[in-house]
């Protein structure tokens with residue numbers, strides 16, 4: 001006899017065990033996870049995920065960018081599935097929860113419905129999106145962006161990593177270039193559970209973040225060209241030092257983001273010196289920048305100020321500085337109805353909650369441009385993420401998964 005759905009709870013021990021079981025794929029000595037997209041560790045977790053989905057009775061399909069869909073039939077298969085999930089790839093010094101919680105909580109929702117013998121009216125579909133992190137291949141959230149029509153599949157397949165390996169080649173290397181066209185699996189809605197990756201929920205002792213907004217993001221590729229010359233014989237006034245210019249660019253990013261604060265952030269996260277040598281003045285440096293704000297006008301203003309600062313540094317230091325905006329993600333406004341469904345679920349389950357804007361980018365932010373979408377946050381310890389110290393509690397992960405379960409049930413309808 002099926003349990004009544006209203007008192008249904010996920011199995012938080014099983015979810016916790018699943019999170020820690022998959023953390024072994026790419027486990028690092030410091031307790032983090034290094035699972036770069038489409039690498040060998042990503043293959044391991046993908047193979048694990050496929051088996052777990054099939055064991056839960058899901059029909060697993062993979063699209064041309066490797067995104068994995070696990071479909072649970074509903075009574076009315078003419079209805080579009082309710083989507084839920086996140087990503088299983090991590091940063092180089094990533095943690096156990098970023099993306100993993102949302103993907104495995106989606107699996108836990110299915111397992112819970114199976115155990116309770118509950119059939120939903122609409123089907124549900126759990127999703128593991130390829131390359132949410134954007135660390136190995138830019139941009140971040142590339143597969144869900146292609147699903148939302150922002151890029152063609154060919155454009156994404158041709159993207160390369162620093163070693164010159166393309167997305168297409170990497171997919172073939174791990175056997176995850178699927179036969180389905182990107183976008184073939186239609187979704188009627190999408191809900192993503194994620195750790196907050198910031199300090200607010202913990203600081204306010206709130207268990208659930210009802211995410212109604214997401215920051216806009218601009219990613220830049222930059223290049224500084226100066227002049228390589230002898231570190232000992234070149235007088236300081238004659239130098240065209242790319243490293244000195246980079247140092248000023250980095251401080252300008254920080255200054256400009258602060259000037260447009262408090263709701264703006266800017267980071268110079270990568271720098272690669274061409275042919276580095278201790279006794280050669282750097283002549284060429286490639287770098288990247290990440291700028292974010294919930295406000296589109298602020299992003300535009302920061303773009304103008306950054307370009308002006310680079311032009312001034314370049315002229316004064318007699319170097320060339322180029323800055324190319326390779327990804328512009330506008331701020332996200334999540335679907336009111338779904339955000340209300342998340343809030344209603346949190347309240348009915350008795351969890352403390354607050355509305356919150358996501359500082360991080362997520363696949364749900366892309367889905368929100370094509371289907372009704374919303375997100376659920378739970379706290380992470382000290383707000384730390386993209387760091388091997390990333391941590392969360394079993395209770396909070398379980399609470400988030402329960403809110404996910406009841407949000408999905410409110411959207412998919414219950415039959416048995």
Ligand code: HGY
Pocket residue numbers: 132133134140359360361362
């Ligand atoms: O960069 C981001 O916001 C996401 O965590 N990949």
Ligand code: MN
Pocket residue numbers: 087098099132194362
């Ligand atoms: Mn994430």
Ligand code: MN
Pocket residue numbers: 091098133386
């Ligand atoms: Mn991340």
